[in-house]
Amino acid sequence: MKPRFSHLGRRQFLQASAATAATLVASDAQAQQKAKSAARRTLIAEENAKPGSLDWQLTRVRLDKTGGTRAPAIEGYCSRQSVKAGETLDFMVSTSPDARFIVEIFRTGYYGGRGARLMQTEGPLRGTKQPDPPVGENRLRECKWQPSFSLKIPATWVSGVYLARLTTVPDQAAEPYWQSYCIFIVRDDRPADLLFQCSDNTWQAYNKWPDNYSLYTDPRGAHAVGTEASFDRPYGKYAQIYEHPLSIGSGEYLLWEFPLAYWLEQHGYDVTYCANVDCLAAAQITRCKTFLSVGHDEYWDVRQYDAVKSAIASGTHALWLCGNSVFGRTPFLPSSSGQANRILKRTGIYAGLTDKEIEEAISVFTKDWQRDTRNEADLMGARSIVPFNGGGDWVCTKPEHWIYEGTGMKKGDSVRGLVGWEHHGAPANIPGLEVVAEGTVWRGGTTPAHWTATIFPGPKGNIVFNAATIWWPQGLSTPPGHILPWSHWSRPHGPDVRVQRITQNLLKRCGG
Missing domain, CATH: 3.40.50.880 (Class I glutamine amidotransferase (GATase) domain)
Structure with missing residues (x-):
């Protein structure tokens, strides 16, 4: 008995080929999407696998008065709420009295349970008292402080919430240091x-x-x-x-x-x-x-x-x-x-x-x-x-x-x-x-x-x-x-x- 062969016409052949190609393209797209997704998840996992800091919290903080709000020994703010890698962020810092200070920048996260990782240290820098702003229209208090230092955000810094810890550097060992944060x-x-x-x-x-x-x-x-x-x-x-x-x-x-x-x-x-x-x-x-x-x-x-x-x-x-x-x-x-x-x-x-x-x-x-x-x-x-x-x-x-x-x-x-x-x-x-x-x-x-x-x-x-x-x-x-x-x-x-x-x-x- 002669074997029977299935014969495809040209149209059917092209349709079948197109369907196969579409399936392969879809599968490839899904694979690429899964790979991208895995890479994105790896970004956070790899960042948190890096060593966290044992010392990122504030230790010594002192308000100007009982029930007060500010810590005038050292305080500051950033020039922008958020910033991208490659952009520059200014830090405005005031110390009263004048004092040297250091800046330690931490990224907050998990980091093996430690909560933050030290990214960069600046200083000692020279700090001075910057003026309190007047009360403006609509009760606005807007500082116009001079930048104490500027930072270009490195390309390797992963998106996150960052704390810049400001710490005064006493001139003598018997003098206390004081701290506060800036956040960006x-x-x-x-x-x-x-x-x-x-x-x-x-x-x-x-x-x-x-x-x-x-x-x-x-x-x-x-x-x-x-x-x-x-x-x-x-x-x-x-x-x-x-x-x-x-x-x-x-x-x-x-x-x-x-x-x-x-x-x-x-x-x-x-x-x-x-x-x-x-x-x-x-x-x-x-x-x-x-x-x-x-x-x-x-x-x-x-x-x-x-x-x-x-x-x-x-x-x-x-x-x-x-x-x-x-x-x-x-x-x-x-x-x-x-x-x-x-x-x-x-x-x-x-x-x-x-x-x-x-x-x-x-x-x-x-x-x-x-x-x-x-x-x-x-x-x-x-x-x-x-x-x-x-x-x-x-x-x-x-x-x-x-x-x-x-x-x-x-x-x-x-x-x-x-x-x-x-x-x-x-x-x-x-x-x-x-x-x-x-x-x-x-x-x-x-x-x-x-x-x-x-x-x-x-x-x-x-x-x-x-x-x-x-x-x-x-x-x-x-x-x-x-x-x-x-x-x-x-x-x-x-x-x-x-x-x-x-x-x-x-x-x-x-x-x-």
Whole structure:
């Protein structure tokens, strides 16, 4: 019997060949994408494999008075909120009295549990007292100090949050030394799994340096319209909740955000960092798979709102691991020298609060309060509510949801003290939105409010999760020097395997 052969016509042959070629191209593209992804993850892993420093915290800090804000023996600020490799950053430092000083620059991360790596040392340099700025229009305190030194960011420096530790050098061994920080962010333009947006607008909004000049100290009211705050001044000691000496010069980063950065880098997640000002255009967000809002992210330029909304619409995941976020409308203004985006001006609030809530809290507003048309709940799934603050437990209400996989949590189980000291509630009317946790916080330990943690689907298979608490990162890690907060007679307990697993589940679903 003669064998039978299958004969392909020319068209079928070409179609089959084209299909094979397309499959090979797709497979090659997938392989290349996996290789790039692995290389990005390796960047953070390799950085954290380098030796960490045993000495990067502040040891000796002294304020100008009991209950004071500033540390005049040595204090400083940077010329920009964030900088890229190859760009130059100026450091403005003042010492009183005049003194020599050294600068040690550290990148914060995991580094085998040490928390930071020494990158560069400068000095001794000659320091002198630089002038306190006058009180300007809208209560602005804007320094015009001379640069003490400049630094061109090396190409090898990986994106991250950097601390420049300033230390005076005594002329005699019997004299004490004094310290403070300057803080800055090294950013990049690379694609990454996670974009960690630091909440530095809020750090500056609450900064009272030199004594009582934050956005909250206007005699008209804590949320007075028209007040301004400049990035051209040192960060004073954190002015809320509790005493934390490591906040001198570092804003709120070490308090509310560092526990997340430490944990992400411990586990080798592909993360890159930026300031609030770096998120004014959607392209800076959509280069990454997931946008992270962290800790206390209260103050936003409307361009940030529009950019993040656009990014979510284009398929970017958003994880709101924060509380009281996107509340105050604060457009960026140029400095007196014309440098862009160096002044915050409070012009109102976003649209979430109802008239009834505003009337209930009218003592902190001024009669000319203004509401933007943009509603933060549309972006996050929930919003700030009145009472604004308090403390409570994070209570599971939907244990069958995939975020709880592997946690063992049942309905009604709680992570004690994780909600505080500000939160989100009043879930938005968004198709597919689910309340995955909810419960009560108590302002002042007695006045109740209802908070809600939510998740909803984006338009392109992406997700938007809202943890509804500033203190979510407290449940992930306790880096060296970390102090757990205590407010409204309630406190988080620190790292919790359930919070860690929920976060892992979220990041896995986001492709991290």
